[in-house]
Amino acid sequence: MDDSVWSWTQNGIANQFSDSDHGGGGGGSSVGDGERVDGKVESASKNHSEAEKRRRDRINSHLSTLRKLVCSPEKMDKARLLGMVIEQVKQLNSETKELSKVLTIPTHLDEVIIDLDLNTMEPNSDVFIRASVCCEDRAELFSEIKHALKSLRLTVVQADMTSLGGRIVCNFILCVTNNNTNKEEITTLKESLKLLLGRIVASSSSWTMSSHYRIKSKRQRFFCSPNYDTGRS
Amino acid sequence: MDDSVWSWTQNGIANQFSDSDHGGGGGGSSVGDGERVDGKVESASKNHSEAEKRRRDRINSHLSTLRKLVCSPEKMDKARLLGMVIEQVKQLNSETKELSKVLTIPTHLDEVIIDLDLNTMEPNSDVFIRASVCCEDRAELFSEIKHALKSLRLTVVQADMTSLGGRIVCNFILCVTNNNTNKEEITTLKESLKLLLGRIVASSSSWTMSSHYRIKSKRQRFFCSPNYDTGRS
DNA sequence: TACCGCACGTGGGCTA
DNA sequence: TAGCCCACGTGCGGTA
Structure with a gap:
């Protein structure tokens, strides 16, 4: 319970410049031959x-x-x-x-990723699907995705979206609300979801790129600003 | 360029159990007194x-x-x-x-945070506002927020949402679309936004908590699953 | 007492 | 050669 024990940990590095043999073990150098020591080797x-x-x-x-x-x-x-x-x-x-x-950063490649772990499925338990969409950003995108998910009776449990330079990437965690679903139905659902999202992505690509959401140094400054803090730790 | 130099780094830990003085310095123990060594101390x-x-x-x-x-x-x-x-x-x-x-995690406290750096504002340049909302999760939340932002002519540049245990936190980066805005107008806009979002948060709290989105161990497992990977690095 | 962790000075192996 | 890095065994201070 005495901190002085560990004083060498703190002071040893800075203060132990008293030169000679303060405690070392091999200090005697074990000159068993008994010859005179040369100044050079010393x-x-x-x-x-x-x-x-x-x-x-x-x-x-x-x-x-x-x-x-x-x-x-x-x-x-x-x-x-x-x-x-x-x-x-x-x-x-x-x-x-x-x-x-x-929280991914959108790439220049259009893509739809559906991730579903059938192995962890349990009877009478909620089924979760992970969906990722990366495409051109446009105003109607969210409402179209929302409509597609609604038509498949999927609930959004978590959503992360990041847009950068006119591109956007959306990651969703979706919950299958229909309780009695077997693996075949889920697989069909997965395919339908991929199809619908694929269409949305394709129609985004056909858009001419708007200049509204170019990379702006200002936005970067905004993110890096010291004011950019929520107050939560 | 010869790796054998560094072989002690790899093998020294495991193989150097040949007992005696393979190279050590203080091995002689410097018994200068010339007396017989006791077996105990040895x-x-x-x-x-x-x-x-x-x-x-x-x-x-x-x-x-x-x-x-x-x-x-x-x-x-x-x-x-x-x-x-x-x-x-x-x-x-x-x-x-x-x-x-x-990407914050929702807390149990309702709150609305509006963050606006007036100092970096430049004439004829887009103005960005950061908004954070933390409240009870419910179905109409997104559409209400969307409506509020639309009424203030704010465009969503980036959105991150995380729901956990029936609570949700939404972080938005908003762009002021009206180009000719002075600081007074922006400040008014900021207050209006805070007011509208505050109402939405308040109406969320009055809801009875649904049991749909409780923390489920399954969701945790889903996040931690090795399959949970986008393919992007 | 025995045990533990540390800094110490040393010999050896290696490079420039 | 001088310089660098390492493992080694030891004395010391402190704990159980």
């Missing part, structure tokens, strides 16, 4: 020792930075700290992967 | 030595994991590796922060 040894200290300091400095970065409490092993860093990196990796899956 | 020293080796192996094992995790090439310093890890963590942190700004 200075070499000193250089070596100092260089090695600089190397240790370099590593420990990075370790210290990492400790602050992962909000690790003091009194934590090097090993445990590194383990914590590993967990942090893994979690951040999967997090960004998940987020960028949901 | 075994203690050996224990210490082995424990220290285990500790080193533990750290190096984590370092090796980290090296794979950040796709660091072999032939990289411990120090440089740690520096790379630091950069990686910093980048991932800012990345997830940016992403979660755009």
